[in-house]
Amino acid sequence: MSGWSQIKGRAVALDARNVDTDQLIPARFMSQPRDQGYGGFLLHDVRSDDAGHVLNRYAPQVLITRENFGSGSSREAAVYALVDFGIKAVFAPSFGDIFSSNAVNNGLLPARVTEAEIDALIDRLGDDDAAAFVDLGTGEAEIAGTKLQFSVDPVWQQKLINGWDDIDMTAQYAAQITEFRGKRLAAHPWAMPTTD
């Protein structure tokens, strides 16, 4: 995964709370291999019921939405759908916990801003798109002419900027892991599943 530090693109608003991962990608698409691209599955059912849906009219890099975005199922496919659609950052007051980790693992920024800021942005954007600039390093953004500060976990910020990969990062601790394993199983033999 390659890192990024700035977005210069377009933003749209999705005026809904609790947009869960079942909506982001309905379960029936999840047997598809990734290399076909998941962008077409993003919010599939709402989009296909509504030709004028904002995501049918624009191809934004930034999504503005309400609280608890990405709640529910741990399906990382929800993030693939967003990323393959071209989205690099989602701004919301809060996110589903597992969704946030999945997002960061795929280069997608879950940026937290206040509810009041979201209200104002959604008002401003309405059903149209607007220019968006996001600076991951400084935690600043300008969307539809409004400047704002967002918060993101500093570890995630570094991961996103550098495109760091956890498996590579963990490799350097292999010796500590092996030592820990030995100690744990010696002290707690019951932790090993019994096999006859």
Place this chain on the structure above:
Amino acid sequence: MSAPLTTVHDVPRIGLHDVPRTMLDKLWDAHEVLRRDDGTSLLWVDRHLVHEGSHHGFAKLQARGMQVAEPLLTFGVVDHYAPTRAGEMARDVRHMIDTLARNAAATGIRLFDLRDPGQGIVHVIGPEQGLTLPGLLINCGDSHTSTHGAFGALAFGVGATEVAHILATQTVWQKRPKTMRIVFDGTLSPGVTAKDMALHWISRLGTGGAQGFAVEYAGPAVEALSMEGRMTLCNLSIEGGARLGMVAPDEVTFAYVKGRPFAPRDHAAACADWRALGSDAEAVFDREVTFDAAQIAPTVTWGTSPEEALPITGVVPEAAQSTLEYMGLDAGMPLETVKVDQVFIGSCTNGRIEDLRMAAAVLRGRKARVPGLVSPGSAIVKKQAEDEGLAQVFVDAGLEWADAGCSMCVGMNGDLVETGKRCASSTNRNFKGRQGRGARTHLMSPAMVAAAAVEGRLADVRPLLEGRL
């Protein structure tokens, strides 16, 4: 590509024990390989459970040419796509199941496949097989992994990238969540179950109510629950925003675990360790909430989020037009007048033997007015229900008795609710489209689903249970 964020230090392990600790602290400390200066911990994973949906994780591992680090601590199960009725399997369903079988065979993972007598939903069979134990850290690429916390385990769902990481290293990077204790005082009334406790707290605190917290359930009404009930309660933690839910292990837990296939042979020695896991009496939680169990009524959801739940005696409230439209309801309608088209009993929330017993207690000698599907949580639950005569009760009532799997909870195997149809369901998510495109889901306990079947509408189970409990 790879770089440490900051320096690493070993976790101090001495002296800690003078400070009162919560169960989360104890479990966390016992699994922390190291902690980076930024506060992220590398945790040792005792059990990693995979299912068909883990194919992205395996693909990532293969793309890097890596092996599964601990095949003996990794277990696979066919559940999400498992067919529950006889007949031809759809091509993509067959493909998903075959892919898991191929990955398991290639990596030396014990797989509970469709023919295995231990097959079932991952969160049902983990405990049933004795793979789930107090004191373990358990991960699975599924958000309802919180279920296993019912045993006093640190159990949470992860995404596909994390699945690949665990496969490769048997560890997971996590930040320690804040602690929250949800206390249920008092005693549940007859006909009120763990499902109602869960829907109750989520409706009060909201789906974001426990975001960022690890929830420990405590209090007399929790202690009084069976393991099945505790699993239902912990299962739904994620619907309240918590990645983790747990209950301190006690004699009920130990008795459940004893003698299960993968459980420790030296039960007594393990229990000695496990007895120390509960939160210390003086331990301080970041947040504490108390409910009175006696005040909880049978609860149903009316909307498209688990927080949109009310006592069955309530009326549909004013709500977003899009929600009411999707659900085909009008504000002000008494919930008990809402007609259902079908029912579903099953899932990792409420597909265990006790759930089926409760539903059968309502249905015995009665007929369902609407069609419905009953899918036991595992092949073992299925057999037990047949031996106890519960399956016959369902069939006599006019419901379909199916095989074990996730089934109509998520519809991946084709068990779907049709567009516009209304389903009373013992599952965990009433999200738009969850049970099928345009499907209208009402979540409730299995007993309440049975009541809805008998009445053909959302109904209070309490009168139907009189003299039957």
